[in-house]
Amino acid sequence: MGCLGNILWFLCGGAISGLSWCLAGCLWCITIVGIPVGMQCFKFAGLSFFPFGKEVAYGGGACSFLLNVVWLIVSGLPLALEHAALGAVLCVTIIGIPFGLQHFKLAKLALMPFGAVVY
Template sequence: MDTIRLLLNLLWLLFQGWLLALAYLLAGVVACLLIVTIPFGIASFRLAAFVVWPFGRTTVRAPGAGVASALGNLLWFLVAGWWLALLHILSGIAFCLTIIGIPFGIASFKLAAVGLFPLGKRVVETAPPRQWMRAGSGVVDGAPAR
């Protein structure tokens, strides 16, 4: 499973990841020019690292993200989020024109939602999928089921 993720990430980086990362880095640099928008820059840099290598990782809501994150996301959406999401959507459509590109298109569509509202989210590793559970044994992949 890790080999497939590695291959998908390498192809993603070659075809789209580097361009999207540059867009997020540009947004982060612009956001860091003003002191009050540094949190937006930090979020943008975090997402730049995520869009370079997205397979095997996901975003989750950060604990303690409250009203400030929601208001920040609204401001982010108005200033930078919509055009970053537009890049994801356009590239996702282009990828979905070929059968081989569909997994990349789906990943791009998922990243569009993250690009719209990045504040209050953390990037985490995804757990490898469980193969299957042996009927009645209570054992999954050689380990006791919980």
């Protein structure tokens, strides 16, 4: 069921949300200092392309907290708002609820990506 969900997700909007994570990663990789942040964006772009069957665990320490604050100010808020809005629109129908829940998972990840582990 996860494979079918991932295929439908990718065809019906997952490609666009994944590309937005790739765009954020490319913008962060322009500077040398932002390359680790950009690499994290590319890792989460893969999750955004195919989110079904994957879970996110949050953790981290003080360094992750500081990076999350900088991330939230620069890139995190637009990505989180995008995912939250799409999730709300998809949850209007019964068929769209699983897809909306995946967008809410990605919205939380967009707010706090550092210290998060995808498995």
